Amino acid sequence: MSYKTQKKLLLISFLLIPLLLMGLFFLFPFFRLFYMSFTDWDGIMPDYNFTGIDNYVEVFQTPDVWVALRNNVIYILNGVLQNIIALLFAVLLTVKIRGRNFYKASIFLPFIINSAAIAFMFTFLFDFERGPINAVLTSLGVEPVGFLSNLKIVNFSLAGISLWRYTGYTMILYIAAFQSINPEVYESAMIDGAGTWQNFIYITLPGIKTIVELNLFLTLSGGLQAFVEPFIITKGGPVNASNTFVLYTINAFTQFNRYGFAAAMAVVLLVLVLILTAIQKKLIFKGD
Amino acid sequence: MNIAVNKIPGAAKKELRYVIADLLRHLILLFWSFLVLYPLSILVFTSFKTDEEYVDTSVFSLPKSFFNFNNYIKAFIEGDFLTAFKNSLILVAVGAVGTVVIGSMVAYCMDRFDFKLKKYIKLVYTVAYIVPSVALQVSIYAVMKGLELTGTIYAPILIYLSTDIVQLWIYLQFMEKISVSLDESAMIEGASYFKIFRSIILPLLAPATATIIILKSVTIYNDMYTQYLYMSKLELKTATTALMAFQGDRINVQNLMSAAILLVMIPTIAIFLFMQKYIFQGITTGSVKE
Numbered sequence: 395m396s397y398k399t400q401k402k403l404l405l406i407s408f409l410l411i412p413l414l415l416m417g418l419f420f421l422f423p424f425f426r427l428f429y430m431s432f433t434d435w436d437g438i439m440p441d442y443n444f445t446g447i448d449n450y451v452e453v454f455q456t457p458d459v460w461v462a463l464r465n466n467v468i469y470i471l472n473g474v475l476q477n478i479i480a481l482l483f484a485v486l487l488t489v490k491i492r493g494r495n496f497y498k499a500s501i502f503l504p505f506i507i508n509s510a511a512i513a514f515m516f517t518f519l520f521d522f523e524r525g526p527i528n529a530v531l532t533s534l535g536v537e538p539v540g541f542l543s544n545l546k547i548v549n550f551s552l553a554g555i556s557l558w559r560y561t562g563y564t565m566i567l568y569i570a571a572f573q574s575i576n577p578e579v580y581e582s583a584m585i586d587g588a589g590t591w592q593n594f595i596y597i598t599l600p601g602i603k604t605i606v607e608l609n610l611f612l613t614l615s616g617g618l619q620a621f622v623e624p625f626i627i628t629k630g631g632p633v634n635a636s637n638t639f640v641l642y643t644i645n646a647f648t649q650f651n652r653y654g655f656a657a658a659m660a661v662v663l664l665v666l667v668l669i670l671t672a673i674q675k676k677l678i679f680k681g682d
Numbered sequence: 683m684n685i686a687v688n689k690i691p692g693a694a695k696k697e698l699r700y701v702i703a704d705l706l707r708h709l710i711l712l713f714w715s716f717l718v719l720y721p722l723s724i725l726v727f728t729s730f731k732t733d734e735e736y737v738d739t740s741v742f743s744l745p746k747s748f749f750n751f752n753n754y755i756k757a758f759i760e761g762d763f764l765t766a767f768k769n770s771l772i773l774v775a776v777g778a779v780g781t782v783v784i785g786s787m788v789a790y791c792m793d794r795f796d797f798k799l800k801k802y803i804k805l806v807y808t809v810a811y812i813v814p815s816v817a818l819q820v821s822i823y824a825v826m827k828g829l830e831l832t833g834t835i836y837a838p839i840l841i842y843l844s845t846d847i848v849q850l851w852i853y854l855q856f857m858e859k860i861s862v863s864l865d866e867s868a869m870i871e872g873a874s875y876f877k878i879f880r881s882i883i884l885p886l887l888a889p890a891t892a893t894i895i896i897l898k899s900v901t902i903y904n905d906m907y908t909q910y911l912y913m914s915k916l917e918l919k920t921a922t923t924a925l926m927a928f929q930g931d932r933i934n935v936q937n938l939m940s941a942a943i944l945l946v947m948i949p950t951i952a953i954f955l956f957m958q959k960y961i962f963q964g965i966t967t968g969s970v971k972e
Contacts, residue, residue, distance in 0.1 A: 395874070397869070397875070400874055400875050400876075401795060401797075401875065404791070404795075404875045404876060404879075405791055405795060405797055408787040408788070408790065408791050409787070409788065409791055409799075409803075411784070412784045412787065412788050412844075413803070415784075415840065415843055415844035416806060416807075416810075416844055418825065418840075418844070419822055419825065419840060419841060419844040419845055420806070420810050420818070420844060420845055421806065422821075422825065423818050423821035423822045423824075423825055424809075424813065424818060424821070426821040426824065426825070427817070427818065427820060427821040430820070430821055430824065435824075437823075437824060437827065479714075482710070483710075483711065483714065486707045486710060486711060487711070489707075491704070491707060491708070491711075492708075493708070493711075496715070497711040497712075497715055499954075499958060500715040500718050500719055501711070501714055501715060501718060502962075503718055503719075503951070503954065504718055506900050506904070506950045506951070506953070506954045506961065507904070507947050507950060507951065508903065508904045508906075508921065508922060508925075508946050508947055508950060509904055509906050509922075510906050510922045510923075510925050510926055510946070511925060511943045511944075511946040511947045514925065514929055514939065514943050515721060515722075515725055515940075515943055516721075517929075517933070518725070518728075518936050518939070518940065519721055519724075521936075524741065524936065525741075526721075526724050526741045526742065529740065529741055529742070558717065558718070561714070562718075563965065566962055566965055566966065567965070567966065567969055570966035608969060612969075615814065618814075619814050619816050619817075621816065622906060622907070625906075626906070626926065640814075640816050640817075643816075643817070643820065644816075644819075647820050647823065648911070653820065653824060656820045657820050657821060659820075660817035660818070660820045660821075661817075663814055663816075663817045664813060664814065664817055667812070667813075667814055668812075671812070
């Protein structure tokens with residue numbers, strides 16, 4: 395068999411199934427999402443009506459959606475905080491330090507733990523009556539806090555869990571970024587008489603730019619997509635106070651069979667992620 | 683070192699500054715490590731307490747005995763964790779092996795050959811990375827319904843195999859480092875492309891494969907959303923969904939609940955303790971690829 399025929403055969407046999415999967419479970423649903431968003435399909439009946447932009451209008455006119463979106467802002471700001479803390483830890487761990495592997499492993503540990511298990515652990519930690527955190531507060535003479543029941547606090551408690559979970563992950567990426575900078579660059583800069591601060595501005599920052607960008611994309615769009623903690627712990631409550639955009643979307647199609655509306659929510663989410671990414675590129679990286 | 687300190691005036695002062703800076707670094711890092719490890723320790727303590735002990739003692743106190751496995755046994759039986767772990771294992775095994783097969787095949791085609799579809803495939807994979815997968819579940823769920831796959835173990839497996847692209851990036855990174863001259867000399871000896879893939883490329887990709895298997899296993903085991911959507915039925919429960927069902931009205935029996943939580947936590951923590959290197963490697967190579 396000539397290599398030309400072989401190539402054809404190989405490409406077909408190696409790519410057929412992966413591309414079929416990609417088409418069926420990514421591309422098709424991707425376009426289908428837009429199509430569904432203009433209908434009132436309930437997910438059960440085979441027939442449905444085209445409703446134009448009604449679903450989109452409803453998305454923007456539902457007060458609860460805005461409450462959910464406002465809660466997402468807390469998760470997004472939390473993502474910024476996560477990057478700052480992770481960057482600090484990465485700096486501390488890049489310089490030689492005793493116990494480096496211990497710190498790295500223990501800070502990263504939450505990332506690989508089952509998300510439902512973590513959520514239930516925090517349900518216990520945050521418990522009003524018997525929770526350890528309130529036990530500490532009470533012993534310090536502070537009133538116990540309703541971490542999960544106080545409408546003003548619940549979102550911060552839940553966002554705090556995601557800070558606990560993901561800081562180590564972000565840190566590992568920053569550490570890898572620091573290590574990818576060639577140490578010889580610093581040495582030659584030192585010969586040229588560059589100081590620590592100059593080194594940081596002219597060598598370190600440009601060197602980790604790609605990772606900063608990636609981390610910001612991951613944490614900011616992650617904040618926009620946050621739902622695991624409220625989904626498991628509060629179900630969006632009390633009285634809708636901890637709902638998030640994705641949680642609202644999930645409930646729309648799993649609880650209320652409103653596939654058309656949920657699809658419109660999903661499209662809006664997609665657009666929001668793109669906008670956030672574009673702003674991030676424009677503002678912080680002056681668009682390259 | 684000491685000699686230098688004695689010779690240079692002001693060096694001792696400088697030395698002190700370093701000691702303080704070092705101490706501060708340790709304090710910051712210790713603080714966060716404590717934030718991670720202490721809650722987990724409280725969970726462990728609580729899981730070994732009897733009902734009376736749980737009510738009578740402080741949450742911070744050690745259990746009377748670390749050999750009281752009653753809560754674990756009770757949770758394991760009442761939560762039907764045998765079925766749950768079996769289902770999770772099936773998902774993990776099929777998902778990880780399938781990912782390796784698909785990822786390595788696609789990476790081989792993308793790295794070694796030029797063909798018409800190539801740039802479109804690249805585009806689709808890039809778009810798939812940006813599009814939030816949670817958003818897409820609305821229409822994927824509709825597709826699964828159409829295929830009558832909701833409520834079966836096939837739905838999550840198909841999703842795990844088709845929509846994750848990190849493994850492809852890891853394979854591509856490794857593939858680039860394998861010299862094409864190896865392929866060429868094998869071709870001179872008349873080896874087929876398939877033979878080259880199987881006997882040269884795949885063995886050289888072994889470190890990437892190990893990384894992908896471990897990372898994918900952890901990801902699948904920990905996934906909540908897909909399993910909740912498709913595997914909440916009683917006989918299809920996974921470790922994650924079984925824990926969610928187990929909580930129900932046991933929220934106030936925290937010692938029993940702690941044991942159940944730890945049962946679900948232990949597998950990935952164990953993998954992490956023994957295979958840290960692969961997980962760190964997978965995360966960095968899987969993400970850094972542009």
